[in-house]
Each structure stands twice: as structure tokens, then as C-alpha cells.
Amino acid sequence: MKWLGMAMLGIVMAFGVAGCAKRPSQNVYNYDEVGKSSAVSFGTVVSRREIDITGKNTGTGALIGGAAGAGAGSYIGSGAGSYIGSGDGTAWAVAGGALAGAVIGAIAEQSAADRKGVEYVVVLESGVTLTIAQDVGEKDVLLNPGDRVIVQNSGGYQRVLPAANLPTQIERPKGIKIIDPEPTQ
Template structure:
């Protein structure tokens, strides 16, 4: 009875982690950015390439994995063997939970290299957007707010 409940708790925790992952596209703003003034620079896209943006690494994934692994391990054997299996299960579960969290929250990104009108060439990485795509030669705007930049058309 406890194992299904614990598995549900683990999956719920990982879904929460995935839901808390910030959007890194060029068309999503945080609450702090929404009303802040932005610096706008103009430029021309020189190149575009797909990249991976690594997922989050919080304590939730390893903690949930360790709990599930520890409980699963405690059901193995008896006495001292059960205690050892509990520790091994918790360690292995923590590692699996950490890997699962990072994998679930990993996203497809795009690296956009822009020759800005002031002569500077800079590369920007942001999450791929379904609404906006970039190609060499596109004229773009680089919006910077609170030290974070994004590329838009």
C-alpha cells in the first residue's frame, strides 16, 4: 500500500519540478521583467544552431528518488541485510531521481549569433519557440531587461 503512494509522490514531485522550470523562449516574460524598462538593440542574424539547455538540478529529484529507493530497499531481506538494502536503495534512488529531474526539465534551445548594428557580434541562447524562428539574414531586436537578453523579430 505504501509503495504506490510513494511512487505517486515521486511522480508528483517531478511534475512540480517540471512545471517550475522557467520558460527560456524569447516570447515569455517573468513577472519581474514585465514592467521593467528594456534596452533594445538591433542587428542581423549571422547563424542559427540547435543546442540543448540542461535541466534543473534541485534537491526535489534526488530526495524523492532516495525516499522511493529507501522504501523499496527496506523490503529486501531482513535484519541487517534489510538495513544495508535500505541504504543502497536510498543512494541509488537519489541518483536516479537526480538524473530523472534533469532529463525531464531539459529543453531544446537555439543559439542565435547576431551582428549588432554597433558592430559587435554576440551569441544568444534561448529555448526554441513555436511562434518565432530565425534564419541568417533576419533583422532582429535584442531586448535586455534586468541583465537578461532575448532575441525577437
């Protein structure tokens, strides 16, 4: 029984950790976005609604679950083999454990990856209308209709960021004028 408990604990811990993985959001950038400029467009939020995001199921859950289930099945089969099947029921117990573990692992991974998000409808200054689904990070500001925003495109990931704090007009940034010394005679 110790084996079974350990296996289940392993699955839960694996997906607990996986579920904590940070996703790009207003305040979270991927390592590969750092040090690169991004394209931005200004716009206004016209609506916001909560959405369900279906997470990516990599199959790792089924794999870990299957392995853990097989281990647990092996333990049960070796101990209780005398009455699981006739004679040695270990193989049946391992197969059953692997199948059950894979199903539980897949479900656990999917539920760890599924999450809530928001969908913004943004009208850009050109009049172009976009809908953009976003993950919501811990410190993110939920934007309301009428809010001024920038839509940032960073490596194909589009991030809706608040722009209320940005000015609408600035002086042209000054460069450095180089003055050559007067020729000496």
C-alpha cells in the same frame, strides 16, 4: 510492492511537473520583468543552429529519490528481512533503497531539466557580433538568417525578438504643449 510503485510514481510526477516549468522565451516573461523597461539594440540574424541546453540539477531529485527509495527499502526490508542479511535486513534495505533512489532521482531531474534550444549569431547595427543561446517556447518564432531582430536585455537576460514588424522610421512622438491663458486686464 505497492510502496515501491508509489515511490516511483512520486518521482516521475515530481519531475513531470518540474519539466513543465516555463522558462523565459520570446513570449514568456518572468514575473520580475513585468512593469520594467528594458534596454534594446537592433540587429540582424546571421545564423541559427539547434543546441542542447544542460539543465540545472538542484539536488532535489536526489533528495526526493533518496527519500522514496528509503521508504521502499524499508517496506521491502521489513517484509523480506529474514533473508536480506542475517536477521533484520531492514537497515541494509533502507540504505540500498535510499542510494538507488537518489541516483534514479538525480538522473530523472537532470533529464527533465535538459532541453533543446537555439543559438543565434546576431550582428548589431554598430557592427558588434553576439552569439545568444535561447530557450524555445511553444509559440516562439524561429528566426532565420537575414531577419531583423531586437536584442532585449531584461535584468541581464538577453532575449532575441523578431522586429520585422517594426517600422524603420517614425515621426517624433508629440508631447503636450501647455498654453497659459492670456492675462486678463
